[in-house]
Amino acid sequence: MEKTKKRNELSIFEELRLKPPTNARTKEHYPRENSLHKLNVLCKVDKKNNPLSWWKKRPNGKLMQVNEFGEVIFSGDKRYEKKIPNENILKKNKSKILVTLNKYKIPKTYWVKDKKGELFQINLKEQEKGFEFQIKSWLRDKAIDKVGLEIRSMKKKAYEYSKKELMKMVEKEENKLLKKGSWKALRIAAYSSLGLSWLPFI
Numbered sequence: 001m002e003k004t005k006k007r008n009e010l011s012i013f014e015e016l017r018l019k020p021p022t023n024a025r026t027k028e029h030y031p032r033e034n035s036l037h038k039l040n041v042l043c044k045v046d047k048k049n050n051p052l053s054w055w056k057k058r059p060n061g062k063l064m065q066v067n068e069f070g071e072v073i074f075s076g077d078k079r080y081e082k083k084i085p086n087e088n089i090l091k092k093n094k095s096k097i098l099v100t101l102n103k104y105k106i107p108k109t110y111w112v113k114d115k116k117g118e119l120f121q122i123n124l125k126e127q128e129k130g131f132e133f134q135i136k137s138w139l140r141d142k143a144i145d146k147v148g149l150e151i152r153s154m155k156k157k158a159y160e161y162s163k164k165e166l167m168k169m170v171e172k173e174e175n176k177l178l179k180k181g182s183w184k185a186l187r188i189a190a191y192s193s194l195g196l197s198w199l200p201f202i
Helices: 009-014 124-153 163-180 183-193
Strands: 042-045 051-057 063-066 098-101 107-113 119-122
Touching: 009 124, 009 163, 124 163
Parallel strands: none
Antiparallel strands: 042 051, 051 063, 098 107, 107 119
């Protein structure tokens, strides 16, 4: 059976890691940090401090209901609250989300920073697609780490295996991780590793 050429383990496993979608933004197209704004929204909470609804001040000082991303909630929405709460019962929502604004001061794109301080875009329109890639990528990296440890424990080298054999071992480890916890648990673990465990939609 044809084996992988005698190469460094890192370069061998790099070929097995998931690659970002081709339509993903490159860093040169990221906004400058000084053009980003904090997502200033207020939050109504229950007795256990769980969020019930989010609110934002209009330019005239009056409150309007929004979602956790600062997007306006209209009367047709099931989350809409007819009664506007008193501002003094609202808490400042400690969101780490940064936004770019359009000329009407409405959030246009949403960003957070990971543990390394690098910007990470949250594309709300394709939220699940983007986040699903991040989770699958985290899962693949964890599985590769496990396979690398297993190979070293047998006092072997990655280049002694074919790419097909390595891929099979990685997929086996991925399945083991999936069996250990639910998809939601994996989401939380993946985003915690990025320093994003506080995101409200996890």
